[in-house]
Amino acid sequence: MTNPSPIGYSNSSLFDRRPLHFDPNLKRNRLNQLFTTVAGLFASIAILPLFLVLIYVLVQGGKLISLTMFTELPPPPGLEGGGIGNAVLGTILVTAIAALIAIPVGVGGGIYLSEYSSRGWFAQFVGFGNDVLAGVPSIISGVFVYGIVVSTRFFFDQSFSAMAGGIALSVLMLPTVIKTTDEGLKLVPQELRMGAYGVGASRFVTITRVTLPSAFTPIATGVVLAIARAAGETAPLIFTALFSPFWPEGVFNPIATMSVLIFNFAIMPYEAQNELAWAASFVLVMMILAANILARWISRFAKV
Amino acid sequence: MLTDHRATDPSPSQRDVFTLRRRPPSERLVDLGFRQLTLVLASMVAIVLLGIFLTVFQGAREAIAEFGLNFLTTSGWDPVNEDYGAFIAIYGTLVSSILSLLIAVPLGVGTAIFITEDLMPTVVRDAIGLMVELLAAIPSVVLGLWAIFVMEPAIRPALGLLHSLLGWSPFFNTIPQGPGMAPAILILVVMILPIITAISRDALNQVPVELRQGAYGVGTTRWGAIFSVILPAAISAITGGVMLALGRAMGETMAVTMIIGNSLNFDLSLLAPGNTIASMLANQFGEADGIQVSALMYAALILMVLTFLVNMAAQLIVKRLSLRY
Numbered sequence: 001m002t003n004p005s006p007i008g009y010s011n012s013s014l015f016d017r018r019p020l021h022f023d024p025n026l027k028r029n030r031l032n033q034l035f036t037t038v039a040g041l042f043a044s045i046a047i048l049p050l051f052l053v054l055i056y057v058l059v060q061g062g063k064l065i066s067l068t069m070f071t072e073l074p075p076p077p078g079l080e081g082g083g084i085g086n087a088v089l090g091t092i093l094v095t096a097i098a099a100l101i102a103i104p105v106g107v108g109g110g111i112y113l114s115e116y117s118s119r120g121w122f123a124q125f126v127g128f129g130n131d132v133l134a135g136v137p138s139i140i141s142g143v144f145v146y147g148i149v150v151s152t153r154f155f156f157d158q159s160f161s162a163m164a165g166g167i168a169l170s171v172l173m174l175p176t177v178i179k180t181t182d183e184g185l186k187l188v189p190q191e192l193r194m195g196a197y198g199v200g201a202s203r204f205v206t207i208t209r210v211t212l213p214s215a216f217t218p219i220a221t222g223v224v225l226a227i228a229r230a231a232g233e234t235a236p237l238i239f240t241a242l243f244s245p246f247w248p249e250g251v252f253n254p255i256a257t258m259s260v261l262i263f264n265f266a267i268m269p270y271e272a273q274n275e276l277a278w279a280a281s282f283v284l285v286m287m288i289l290a291a292n293i294l295a296r297w298i299s300r301f302a303k304v
Numbered sequence: 305m306l307t308d309h310r311a312t313d314p315s316p317s318q319r320d321v322f323t324l325r326r327r328p329p330s331e332r333l334v335d336l337g338f339r340q341l342t343l344v345l346a347s348m349v350a351i352v353l354l355g356i357f358l359t360v361f362q363g364a365r366e367a368i369a370e371f372g373l374n375f376l377t378t379s380g381w382d383p384v385n386e387d388y389g390a391f392i393a394i395y396g397t398l399v400s401s402i403l404s405l406l407i408a409v410p411l412g413v414g415t416a417i418f419i420t421e422d423l424m425p426t427v428v429r430d431a432i433g434l435m436v437e438l439l440a441a442i443p444s445v446v447l448g449l450w451a452i453f454v455m456e457p458a459i460r461p462a463l464g465l466l467h468s469l470l471g472w473s474p475f476f477n478t479i480p481q482g483p484g485m486a487p488a489i490l491i492l493v494v495m496i497l498p499i500i501t502a503i504s505r506d507a508l509n510q511v512p513v514e515l516r517q518g519a520y521g522v523g524t525t526r527w528g529a530i531f532s533v534i535l536p537a538a539i540s541a542i543t544g545g546v547m548l549a550l551g552r553a554m555g556e557t558m559a560v561t562m563i564i565g566n567s568l569n570f571d572l573s574l575l576a577p578g579n580t581i582a583s584m585l586a587n588q589f590g591e592a593d594g595i596q597v598s599a600l601m602y603a604a605l606i607l608m609v610l611t612f613l614v615n616m617a618a619q620l621i622v623k624r625l626s627l628r629y
């Protein structure tokens with residue numbers, strides 16, 4: 001041992017006795033302190049961007065928020081004024097289309113995985129496919145929908161459309177919804193199902209009236225988070241929903257969304273457009289943070 | 305007993321309780337139909353996955369026939385002469401994602417240790433955990449906006465210093481003048497940090513409490529236990545999470561597109577504008593036509609294969625390195 005005993009016991013290393021009270025000058029205690037500081041530093045660096053982004057979005061975007069933001073169209077490039085009303089509506093519409101497709105399919109798929117074949121090869125295959133789908137970059141789902149819907153003019157000979165954008169977003173939501181449904185249902189105690197069968201309920205009734213309601217909390221949490229994520233997506237929308245400087249003209253026409261508006265207006269050399277990008281960021285971030293808080297609030301019921 | 309029952313025959317209303325209910329055929333039909341419906345919905349995952357692959361492959365076929373494997377190694381992107389090569393984009397994708405991973409892994413794992421090991425009061429740990437989750441919720445395009453107007457001007461002096469110190473090396477020999485590879489890498493770090501932190505936190509939380517107790521029992525310090533017991537036990541899941549983050553970084557589009565500069569010229573320097581497959585797709589797909597669409601689909605196919613391989617590796621690593629205790 002390199003450390004001689006501080007209070008004069010024998011220096012034979014094996015039976016070296018140290019005082020039992022904490023000695024901050026020991027090498028290992030100093031290292032311990034050092035590593036804790038470094039980890040704390042890393043944690044602060046990790047959350048620093050959140051603060052900086054939030055502050056800038058709140059300050060830059062917040063000061064522009066007014067009623068006209070929600071009721072007016074964006075101005076043509078180079079002109080002042082206007083709002084992002086069409087983009088707010090468009091984001092809600094496209095996200096709603098995505099949710100209407102992804103939630104039934106995802107919840108249904110999740111039910112199959114957990115209730116009907118939790119260990120079969122098919123369930124394993126679907127679970128694996130779900131993981132792969134979750135790892136597919138979001139822009140690829142845009143390319144996919146461009147290939148099957150936009151370039152083939154699938155809907156009434158229309159190319160870019162809100163519908164195509166919604167389908168692209170639903171591809172991104174699907175893995176999350178399936179996974180949360182599957183895992184939520186697996187948490188439901190087997191006894192509940194047995195009880196339902198015991199009083200003579202059919203499989204369908206058991207699942208829809210007993211199992212699904214008791215897994216409602218985790219499923220709803222996952223669905224809300226998936227919707228929030230989809231609402232902020234941009235990459236799949238830039239060549240499916242495209243963009244439109246006008247009010248939405250139905251689901252089979254190009255449509256403005258806040259995320260694409262941010263992208264388009266951020267890289268324009270005009271001050272007014274850049275400001276609208278900040279305002280849209282403010283609205284979008286507020287919507288997404290609200291959804292996250294909602295999800296958190298829903299998930300509190302699970303513990304009761 | 306049976307005879308007893310017959311003897312005291314219950315009243316008709318009581319008898320109803322004990323009879324077995326006959327399942328009407330309609331109920332069976334509903335049951336069967338519901339099962340088939342969920343089966344069809346579950347197979348949508350496979351259908352969509354197959355659809356994605358076939359659509360992208362079908363779209364890329366023309367370009368594959370035209371450029372072959374040279375597409376991977378040539379760097380021309382010339383819509384006028386219809387000559388395309390994706391080398392710059394592939395190089396940019398790999399370099400940006402791997403370098404961002406090198407920065408994000410220590411930060412993310414360090415943060416995860418900070419919020420799982422008992423280093424701080426619970427309030428602080430919970431607050432940091434919540435903030436990291438919120439950071440993950442901020443849309444990529446908003447981070448891109450912030451990167452253009454706030455981050456890039458702010459870090460330009462630092463990058464300029466880097467250039468004046470290391471300008472002799474080919475990696476830093478351009479003067480930073482705006483969008484470029486380095487700011488894109490930094491914004492990628494911000495984007496993948498929450499994934500690494502979340503997965504590492506889950507992995508560390510799953511290390512059995514007995515292992516910690518054993519380590520503390522033989523008198524180690526907190527960090528002694530972390531380095532020699534807890535991290536080795538959690539390393540497989542953490543590595544898997546890191547691979548997932550790599551896949552995410554490769555496919556990340558908007559923030560990178562807005563800040564990387566989208567250069568079509570090859571430059572080794574990290575301070576010069578670059579390009580990635582995803583940002584190339586985002587920039588050109590809308591306006592492309594003819595064989596350019598096909599070339600972009602080819603690039604998308606490469607991106608898909610890359611992320612697929614990385615995600616496979618993630619799952620293999622988790623299985624191969626699974627718990628050593």
